Amino acid sequence: DQQVKQNSPSLSVQEGRISILNCDYTNSMFDYFLWYKKYPAEGPTFLISISSIKDKNEDGRFTVFLNKSAKHLSLHIVPSQPGDSAVYFCAARFGSGNTGKLIFGQGTTLQVKP
């Protein structure tokens, strides 16, 4: 039972264009959503987050959009740069229990071509 799904295993875009990574979830009890970025042979690093009470959060070139009715979120990277090439994980946090547990999606490998 995959509660957080990233249905696109990979995405390739040209440098300077927009990259859009998608994530779907099933559990309406999630209260925060996070995006992590992972380079080969390194641990994931936090990129950006959004509260379930918001519909948009922006940080420089990165913007996350949340559509609660569709249980869908997306990460937009504009403009894309070759250094953005990495695996991107979507994660969701349960609102109750105060354990800080995150449920991760399968990841999407982004390739930005020069």
Added chain:
Amino acid sequence: NAGVTQTPKFRVLKTGQSMTLLCAQDMNHEYMYWYRQDPGMGLRLIHYSVGEGTTAKGEVPDGYNVSRLKKQNFLLGLESAAPSQTSVYFCASSQLAGRYNEQFFGPGTRLTVL
């Protein structure tokens, strides 16, 4: 400030052997987590701890044990390794009940069980 460190970085075991993976964090975080990453599966939570002396099961706890004797250390043990435990293992830590519990990850341990 090293953040989250993991020992060892690589290990090859034979079926039935045991080993312990060590995670250490110097950020005084209360929460610590162990994940495994497998192709197409994302990051799956094995066990976690919400404070010194506490541990709890995650999504995939079978075949693993953990201990949190000191706040800064979280140990993951495999008592009798199986080929299905071949994976990359990540440790993470986070602050107590932060705004969105951003988790900080270590660099990972690549384990192969023959």
